[in-house]
Amino acid sequence: MPEISTNYMGLKLKSPIIASSSGLTDTIEKLIDLEKSGVGAVVLKSIFEEEIIQHTQRSIEKMSASGFIYPETMEYFEYDYDEIEDPVQNYLKLISDAKKKLTIPVIASINCVSENGWDDFAHVIEKAGADALELNIFLLPSDSTRSADDNEKIYFEAIKRVLAKVKIPVSIKLGPYASNLAALLEKLSKTGIAGLVLFNRSYNTDFDINTLEFTNSSVLTTPADIYHSLRWVALMSGKVKCSLAASTGVHDGAGLIKMLLAGASTVQVASTLYRNGNGQVAKMISELTHWMNEQGYKNLSEFSGKMSYTKTYNPAAFERIQFMQQYRNYGK
Template sequence: MVDISTEYLGLELRSPLVASSSGLTANLDDLKKFEASGVGAVVLKSIFEEEIIRNTQDAIGKMAASRFIYPETMEYFEYDYDEIQDPLGDYLKLIRDAKKTLSIPIIASVNCVSPDGWMDFAERIEHAGADAIELNVFVLPSDFTRTCEENESVYFDVVTKILKKITIPVSIKIGYYSAALGMMIQLLSETGIKGITLFNRTYNPDFDIDTLEFTTSNVLSTPGDLSTSLRWVAIMSNRVKCDIAASTGVHDGAAMVKQLLAGAKVVDVASAFYLHGIDYAEVMLADLKTWMQENSYGSLKEFRGKMSRDKTYNPAAFERVQFMKYFKDR
């Protein structure tokens, strides 16, 4: 038997496979299926900063126009009042129900672009029983009036404020757009957060050339998307003061093994579950165990990071960005 348990964000996980934030982690029935399939933790579908702010403002307006006239009515999240559409209350209820039903860690997720207007809801997430919270932050550097320093300060402002608000572990999920990505990841790891996820998957716009209407493209990742996160997990392993989670492009057990060899503590998966079903987690974990047995590894720590930049026989492989070796004879 091999031991595939691990520790992530200070939490004990029975396996390194984490169900990433997606529509599949938005209801209790699917969360139960994920637990039955062997995942180590689940990250709930993200609730957006704009959604939190909008619904809070809308609810205050409705309460002011109704019989809710006292300051105590800010507790409306807990009130069963049909006229108030309450996605925030639903989110908190999902956390409470999941904690009552499941034994694996429940990680809440907030998609945010600023440190303002939603921090109080993070406290409510903690009070509802979430084991940790993942902040999904991505600032596209497309505003020509903002410097790279101003763009990247958003990440640090969000982290600084959230760490003052809650006591449960905080992780941050970021993108790879940065003029000094390695340094930014390293500095983020020194803020007091417990984990960094590399990388988030963004909305990719497309448009129809006949109707000239916008569409979405490449909603799901492909196995080819693995390389970017694999490179940076390997480069940053042993260079940060928090856990690293690998995300995007992990579609089978072999890809999960690669990310663990690169140095990831856990591996986040979503697209593979959309394509193959939630119980595909069992296949991925079985492949991990088989590989460990075939290579005589008894636990994850025996091989984690073995192919990271600092430990591999060829560290330059992760830092070379040209194809000279492969195309010089063609």
């Protein structure tokens, strides 16, 4: 039986499949079922920056009304949430309960759009027992008041603030929008973070042409969505100074194998579990081990990154020339 354990951000995982942050990871019952299915780790459903800031404001208002706003009070504010029923309190309880019930790593997630106002919460997450923290920094290039440099500063300032407060490994999940994505990913990997997750998914806008009302586009990914992440994992493997996790479009064993060949340490999955149930994890692992047996691989390190830009025999496959060659021959 091939060995499929992997190292991600310094954490030992029994398999390279991680249940990504979603509605599938928001209760202890779901998390237990995911561990039984064979995932190597879980990323808890994100808590949003807005929720944390709102909780902070309510806590300060409560303390101010009680007449005890003074420096020592801040210790109460940071660590004692027992008296305030709040999504933040529930999130900390989910972390604590998950650590009691699971043997696999528990990764907390904060979805943020700015660099401050929420960062103190990272230490509270660590205190609750999380093995790692994923910062899902969601920036879209649609804000014309912010330059590309302004957007990049948010990443680096958020990382600086959080790393100053926690000792657990921190990863950054980000989108593919940047003026120079390769340079940004390399710079981010040198800040002290332990992992990069490529990429978070932006939901596309759609609307009904008859009612002129906005509608939901496809929420779940398809296997066809894998290629953008696959390309960038392959391009950056060997260049970044941290672990790489692949996200978006990984639905089966073939997708898992491709991402590992490209250089990912792990893959994050959600859509395929929504569509096929948690049993899909066992199917993906079976496909992976069967392929490894056929290829004669005993562990993941023997083929990890074999098809990355820095290791492949055909690096031109990642460049524009390959695009030109494909379309020149299309339809012939």
